[in-house]
Amino acid sequence: MQNYTSDSDSESLNKVLDFTHQILETGTMEHYLEVFINDEKRTAEEIETIILNYNHLETLPINLFKFVNLKTLDVSYSGLCVLCDIFKHSSITTLIAKNNHLSNESLPKTFTSNPKVREINLSGNHFTAFPEQLLDFPYLKYLYLGSNQITMIPRNIKKLKSLNVLCMGGNLLVDVPETLGELVNLQALVLCDNQIGSLPANIANLKHLKSLLLHKNLLKALPPEIVGLKNLNELSLRDNPLVVRFVSDMMHDPGSLLELAGRTINIYGIKVKQGDIPQTLISYLENAHRCVNPQCKGVFFDNRVEHIKFVDFCGKYRIPLLQYLCSSKCIKNNEEVVRPNRSYMVKKVLLG
Template sequence: MENYTSDSSDSDNSAKIVDLAYLLLDSSTIDENLNEYFDSKKRFLEIESIILHHNQLSAFPENVFKFSNLNTLDLSNNGLHILPDVLQFCPLVSLIAKNNHLTDDSLPKSFSQKGILKELNLSGNSLRHFPEQVCHLTNLKYLYLGGNKMSNISRNIYRLTNIQVLSFGGNEISDVPAVLGQLKNLQVLVLCDNKIETLPANIAQLHNLKSLQLHKNRLKVLPPEIIALKNLTELSLRDNPLVVQFVSDMCHNPATLLELAARVIKLHNIEVEDGDIPKTLDDYLHSAHHCVNPRCKGVYFDNRVEHIKFVDFCGKYRIPLLQYLCSAKCRKVSKEDRIVPQEVI
């Protein structure tokens, strides 16, 4: 009985899907296959997903418009030059058209709102500008525009109030608009492999952001406000000038032997008698300071790297990003912002 139930469920699911992927079919042949669903039984009303990726479509299959209950359409890896407003006819939740030949003129001037589109994937095409018409799809949660030739991000992107994932990697973007900070539900922001030199300070307003991918850009600095991103667990920064500079500074400006020796004595509470250590070091010990942060047990003399908040998880090794000096600056840290120190990796 259990096997029968499972088979029945699989059968029900397969009845709702038209899967013609990897068949290398042209547009006419796809239309002929879809035409089989328009019979007296009205099977087309049951279809919820049409999978057409990895075929040889040069034109959009006209019969797709007739599936009035369609919620998922995958047209990836074809040769499409035009993407019509399929939302006008189908209540799509997911529209995937990555890796085609779509340009700025390939998209409809506006998308209809009949559907509740939540996912739009136009990655791997030839878009040169951010498609402004996308900003009217206010139900979007996932927007993928990576691997195009875009030079900008629309200032109207703030309208996508439900967006959770934004992917712009592999474009030619140099400017990140400040309005991006208004996307309160954003969890993943992919900006890697672009030409970005700076980030707006109000990116710190993305309090739900978990992943920020910035590798392969031209970043020399990061806004200090980024420390406010408490939920951020992944930040990739490799192949940016700021990482190269940071590593160079760490390599060429190590702590002095005097600093290191005094630090070890203080941190390990080593008892020192007269004559045990040079007078220079003995005098230096009296200049030690303890961090005023109650969660920090650090001691410093000239300076000390006390905390690394974000590291790069995308490379083969971890790269220190933000260094906090256990110094007078720590006294300005508010009680709420005090952070548990970690070792430099």
């Protein structure tokens, strides 16, 4: 039954203790950990990673605290019902406890505020509220709370200033607090598979954001400020009313000749006066809408999309998000709209 890593010439292997798929209950696991602790060949001080996946552990073994240099604990898929204050373990940096039976009642009222903690993964559990005990880890970089039943992101999420990744897909969220825009170090924000109807405009403050996953929500529109996220190279919006309507409009309501004529006159700077073109077109030109890019002098009329390229993507559509741009050439260069020789705009506006 004992299955911890054997002696090896590899220093990294000697730092790992792996009890995966042993189907051990908590008391039995404590026994095997104690056997290891008393082993003369290896010492508990060597161990930096302990993996207890796929066992029958309602609680964590008490003697985990004897592994004084433990950095990573993975206790996923093990039926965990109670999570003690493992962060009293002063060396731990990573806790992975996904796909267990943890709920808000499973946690202590507070956790020890351990400045070394960098990653916490509690995905696939039974939380109905955001575990606010986690807000006491100011240096936390990776937080995974997906596939729970959480209904709200607390406004004081802003306390987690160091977050690089926040994953809350597969919950019951209906909105996003403005304070999320204060997590200025975020690089990935996963909010897919919720019931979110809108996003705050200050999401544009997340200047380092590279990935924004919003598919399977109730979004009917996006804040125009989103075009300011210049580092964004992944934006997933499939299965939202926004996309369904957009695709339907493109397939069944293409741009009119009036729209195309108005755009052509504007794009090429054609000078027109009374008598040169029909009065209806002159009046139409006067009703042009400005592009949301403040450096762009372009306009759009009824149809805000110049070109759509459909690409199959996991059985869905993948299309450029140009309904917020005056054209696919909307790249600023001084004060003129020119053909892009940079690719960042194309990368950031693709729908997944």
